[in-house]
Amino acid sequence: MATKDQSELYACTFPECNASFATQGQLKRHKKSTPEHDYCGICDEDFEDDQAFLIHKIESTKHIVCPMCSKDFRSEEGQQLHIKQVSVNRYTYLVIVALTSSRPMRQNKIFDVSAAAKSSSVPVD
Numbered sequence: 001m002a003t004k005d006q007s008e009l010y011a012c013t014f015p016e017c018n019a020s021f022a023t024q025g026q027l028k029r030h031k032k033s034t035p036e037h038d039y040c041g042i043c044d045e046d047f048e049d050d051q052a053f054l055i056h057k058i059e060s061t062k063h064i065v066c067p068m069c070s071k072d073f074r075s076e077e078g079q080q081l082h083i084k085q086v087s088v089n090r091y092t093y094l095v096i097v098a099l100t101s102s103r104p105m106r107q108n109k110i111f112d113v114s115a116a117a118k119s120s121s122v123p124v125d
């Protein structure tokens, strides 16, 4: 006895949310404007949590993002400048490498930054 009206609506794809909308556009706008929904409006993808969303942004070529604070940038220059400005410690560096290991191109770019940070304080065994 499922109500037919409901199946014609665009239900929110987040399991904890019961909202539904008449159009897909309304649904997208809802997902974008709901802070609890980790939704990428650029790629039209849902994510389980902000961590998964951050990894998506790091891995996707459609996004330029700081792996440490998930700040978005319009250009890779802006991103690189920002990363150089924040202090990169060894732990953060390892996290970046782990997150970006599937993207060799990006990994190399971040490698440059960490190499510069390493040279300033290297605990050699």
Ligand SMILES: [Zn+2]
Binding pocket: 012, 013, 014, 017, 018, 019, 030, 031, 034, 037
């Ligand atoms: Zn929702």
Ligand SMILES: [Zn+2]
Binding pocket: 040, 041, 042, 043, 044, 045, 056, 057, 060, 062, 063
């Ligand atoms: Zn995306």
Ligand SMILES: [Zn+2]
Binding pocket: 066, 067, 068, 069, 070, 071, 082, 083, 086
């Ligand atoms: Zn940052």
